[in-house]
Amino acid sequence: MLRQFDVPMTTTHVAAHFAVAPATASEHLRILTGSGLLRSFHRGREVYYQRTALGESVAMPTPSACAERALPGEEQAASLSA
Secondary structure (H helix, E strand, C coil): CHHHCCCCEEHHHHHHHHCCCHHHHHHHHHHHHHCCCEEEEEECCEEEEEECHHHHHHHCCCHHHHHHCCCCCHHHHHHHHC
C-alpha cells in the first residue's frame, strides 16, 4: 500500500484505488499514520496522506538496506548459487 503514495491521496482516492470501503481505507490510513509511515495534511476541506521519510525507506528500500535485512543463511545461499 505504501508504494501507491507517490502522490498525496485522500481517503476516497485510496478506497477507490484498492476497491475497498472508505471506512476500511480510513482504518488502514489511521494505522499507517499512527506508525509514522504516512502523514496527513489538509488542503481545503480534504485530508491528504503522503509517505514520511520512514515510509519512503520502508516502501522503496535501497539495495544496501535490502542486504542488511537478509535473513540468516540467505547470504550463504546467495554465495553458493553464484
